[in-house]
Amino acid sequence: MTTESGAGGSGVGANGRKITYFSNSFVLALALVAGFGGLLFGYDTGVISGALLYIRDDFPAVNQSSFLQETIVSMALVGAIIGAAVGGWINDAYGRKRATLIADVVFILGSFGMAAAPDPYVLIFGRFLVGLGVGTASVTAPMYIAEASPSEIRGGLVSTNVLMITGGQFLSYLVNLAFTKVRGTWRWMLGVAAVPAVIQFVLMLFLPESPRWLYIKKDKSEAIVVLSKIYDPFRLEEEIGYLDSALEEEELLRKNAVSYWDVFRIKEVRLAFLAGAGLQAFQQFIGINTVMYYSPTIVQMAGFSSNRLALLLSLIVALMNAIGTVLGIYLIDNYGRRKLALSSLSGVIVSLILLSVAFIMQSPNGDYGWVAVFGLALYIAFFAPGMGPVPWTVNTEIYSQSYRGICGGMSATVNWISNLIVAQSFLSTADAVGTGPTFLILAGIAVVAFVFVMVYVPETKGLSFEEVENIWKERARSSGSSKEPLLTPSPL
Structure with missing residues (x-):
């Protein structure tokens, strides 16, 4: 092994040289190009929040209906759910x-x-198509990056995809501001989304397939050529040994075709999936896309009525999100996935309570408006380095090669379903019980998420895919009984 066993990977290669995020330009370039999938994800998330302000002006029916506004936002999520579910199969x-x-x-x-779009309904269909693309990309980009990354820096490289998500959100707010005075405002905002997709399509033509997928599914020699650009000769031999073992497992499984039912039937796969899917669900249920989809609307709820000012303040929130993700890239391979998630959730709980209090105490003259904006910024400052990248990184690490596509797709689908529930219900819930109590509900969910991570999520920092797979096999054996629990608590 070139890293220490367990959660304390040293980040030092077999030749004694420290492996860093910038060590290999080939791997970094691959991660950046693949990360354009995250850019699509982030741009679409952010751009609709600003475009919605102007869509309401153009379509009176939208302005008069919170449900129609929620549908325009969330139809992309419906597409993403389908795209993520199908994307796992397409990847495999x-x-x-x-x-x-x-x-x-x-x-x-x-x-x-x-x-x-000539009317809201064509717009909704376009949102659905965009969602299909984003959903597929949300499965593919982190998986592709993870399979081409040395384990010592895998977390940071996979988090590049999350950085692209947050960068896309920031870019969307810049675009929103740029087009506020242009005729056809929201049409330009939404149409420009095609540009990063075109760029990624062209660049992707020049990149290789994932070496792990090639080795196991198609062509060993082609896979070794790709791997030789990633690892030194000693490490290359070791990685090929891992892949040979994975290939043997794949050939055994081919005799009994891998199915979605196997995810729940085979205990170690079930344990891994429920931990990964739980992380993805909690990432959404603690309210991140409530903040990102509706931040301009929340700012206006806080007493700032100007569309332009609402977009400008939301731009600051998006910038903090991107900066926080850069910090997460450093921390995730040095501090660890589990500790980072727990620290992140602690701050999220405090900031959601602050947001709740700000809106509950809000007065007609907007005395607490800046407190609400500060609460939004504080939320992002804590969420971005931890619960932003950790769920996506962990989900690229915890599944065996044979189930990585299926489980990755199912887990991403859970993320998008959770995203849809939150996006579709936020405005309606705020109308029904008030914005302050709505944020208090999210704070309660964040407390449950903290307990979930503490009890069920193992540390995967610095481990090879095979070492992580052994964690689930050991848990499955140690909890074996006639009445099998779905999950086994993680040691502190």
């Missing part, structure tokens, strides 16, 4: 590269459809 059957190219094409079509 056709590879990470082809899945990325397919996602780009669908996203481009959806962007053009939104820009040309």
Whole structure:
């Protein structure tokens, strides 16, 4: 092994040289190009929050209906749920590269459809197509990066995809501000989304397929050529040994075709999936996309009525999100996934309580408006380095090769379903019980998430895929009984 066993990977290669995020330009370039999938994800998340302000002005029916506003926002999530579910299968059957190219094409079509929409219903269909592309990309990008990354820096490289998500959100707010005075404001905002998809499609044509997928599914020699660009000769031999073991397992499983039911039937796979899917669900239920989809609306609720000012304040929130993710890239491989998530959740709980108090105490003259804006910024400052990248990183690490596509797709689907529930219900819940109590509900969910991570999520920092797989096998054996618990508590 070139790293220490357990959660304390040293980040030092076999030749004694420290492996860092910038050690290998080939791997970094691959991560950045693949991360354009995250950019699509982030841009779409952020741009609709600003575009919605102007869509309401153009379509009176939208302005008069909170449900229609929620549907315009959340229809992309419906598409993403389907895209993520199908994306896992596409990744396993056709590879990470082809899945990325397919996602780009669908996203481009959806962007053009939104820009040309003559009514809210065509706009909603365009949002659905964009969602299909984003959902597929959300499965593919982190998986592709993880499979081409040395274990010592895998967390940071996978978090590059999350940085691209937050960068896309920040870019969307800049675009929103740029087009506030342009005729056809929201059409430009939504249509520009096609640009990063076109760029990724072109660049992706020059990148190789995932070496792990190639080795196990298609061509060993081609896979070794790719691996030789990532690892030194000693480490290359070791990685090929791991892949040979994974190939033997794959060939055994081919005799009994891998199915979605196996995820729940085979105990170690079930344990891994429930931990990964739980992280993805809690990432959404603690309210991140409530903040990102509706931040301009929340700012206006806090007493700032100007569309431009609302967008400017939301831009600051998005910038903090991107900066926090950069910090997460450093911390995730040095501090660890589990500790980072727990620290992040602690701050999220405090900031959501602050937001709740600000809105409960709000007066007609907006005395507590700046407190609400500060609460939004504080929320992002704690969420971005931890609960932003950790769920996506952990979900690329905890599944065996044979189930990585299926489980990754199912877990991403859980994320998008949770995202849809939150996006579709936030405004309605705020109308029913008030904005302050709504944030208090999210704070309660964050407390449950903290307990979940503390009890069920293992540390995967610095471990090889095979070492992580052994964690679940050991848990499955240690908890074996006639009445099997779905999850086994993680040691502190």
